[in-house]
């Protein structure tokens with residue numbers, strides 16, 4: 001591992017705290033050191049307070065900040081003397097400890113200091129860096145971990161046996177550090193947890209971290225435990241969407257809420273999930289306590305959810321026999337599933353959560369295989385994992401996370417999503433917590449939105465095979481389908497019936513009608529497996545009830561779609577699928593309303609473009625976002641008992657009212 005320190009870059013960071021920010025970001029750039037909020041850093045600074053007295057402050061990483069992107073505001077200042085006095089207490093509850101941290105900050109609005117703040121305080125050096133480096137974990141998480149750790153670090157690091165993060169760990173470190181540290185000591189290794197480095201300057205502390213982790217890497221290289229061999233794999237080519245949706249439904253049921261499920265079918269994931277010994281090495285538990293909350297206790301091997309849940313319940317009861325009085329069981333659903341056909345599946349309430357689990361597990365695979373090469377991967381005992389999973393502080397964090405978004409864990413597919421109403425629908429659904437698969441014939445669809453829960457797929461929806469492939473791709477990414485918004489459509493230039501050619505007629509019906517039938521037919525088995533019951537919304541048109549001259553093909557196609565939707569509402573009610581239509585009119589910020597079409601239609605009615613845009617009872621223009629909000633609400637709880645409805649969104653049409 002190489003130091004990323006760069007003099008030119010560093011010159012942009014003036015002062016002790018700014019340099020703390022700089023080297024924290026350097027650590028954050030290296031995923032083999034810290035992942036997604038893992039790791040923490042600090043600096044001790046003497047400052048004059050408002051009364052003119054000098055005091056020592058520990059600026060330590062605050063919760064909710066990621067080292068890669070941290071700023072000065074991410075380091076709450078805590079009074080150092082108080083932290084050191086706390087470290088001398090015989091015992092301190094974790095909740096009380098957090099209260100002490102928060103009440104001894106000098107900036108009231110600063111984030112809550114890391115639970116490892118006291119540990120940083122007891123180390124006398126000015127700068128302290130802490131990571132959960134993969135190489136160090138591989139070195140410590142095997143049968144001879146402690147001996148190997150001593151062999152690698154000798155006198156340079158104090159070695160601490162595993163204790164759960166929190167006050168007891170800080171106290172143990174304080175004792176061991178005082179007893180064992182000498183002038184050579186530049187670090188501290190916490191078995192099955194991670195590593196600390198420290199120094200007089202930001203650079204020294206950071207570069208010691210790199211040097212210490214490099215030593216662990218060199219040891220792994222020397223013992224043929226560094227290079228990983230993943231045999232070539234062929235990715236599954238058969239349709240898997242049904243079985244994926246079924247697995248996701250079952251996992252969501254045991255969780256008690258909808259979960260997304262992402263299948264990772266790259267060579268490494270498949271090779272690991274297909275190993276002969278995966279049931280043995282894959283199910284041994286997380287690499288470091290930092291990962292427990294995200295990945296849960298152990299991955300599920302294969303797809304036997306009832307067995308997995310039974311084992312989880314047993315594990316819970318074993319460690320919490322008086323559950324009624326104390327802790328209640330968390331949702332037992334797995335967050336990682338290893339399956340030879342599906343690869344590594346990760347689950348979460350949002351795409352970001354599922355992706356974080358995937359990142360963590362990709363690193364866990366490396367740690368497991370390297371520790372295997374050193375004689376056998378060993379995770380923490382189940383009781384230690386339980387203590388972290390049911391840690392008061394983590395439970396409090398889960399409670400504080402508050403109410404999830406209305407569509408958390410759900411997946412929507414929207415057609416015609418590159419612009420206009422479709423794009424606005426994608427935004428409204430994403431804003432309510434859904435993951436969104438957007439289809440459009442325009443290649444720009446892939447980057448139409450920048451959001452972790454967005455998957456834009458170029459697709460000609462009139463191509464049946466392409467549509468089915470898009471469903472397959474979407475389900476492998478998010479696990480299923482809960483909402484379907486039939487939006488894609490075309491509006492040809494006006495032509496009276498006596499001039500309407502067959503090619504135009506067929507094209508309009510193919511896009512506006514036939515493609516929706518195919519999509520509905522192919523989506524139905526997936527919609528049936530939606531954990532909360534599926535919803536379909538069709539974008540109809542005012543033309544259904546009040547057609548206009550020159551728009552025969554469009555009006556006929558939308559009227560036929562309207563009947564198709566009404567029949568679907570009748571047929572799919574028994575599957576818990578709600579099917580509704582919105583009828584917009586004169587929405588001009590969409591792809592079909594080119595300036596030419598707009599000018600032509602306005603001229604047709606003898607109006608200016610402005611008059612034409614607000615030509616409704618309310619005299620208000622209807623925009624894509626208004627339609628999108630109605631579509632999203634129709635999918636939500638407000639309309640939980642509504643199906644087969646047709647709702648106008650047209651500013652009021654005197655031809656319809």
Ligand code: ZN
Nearest residue numbers: 039193194290
């Ligand atoms: Zn840690």
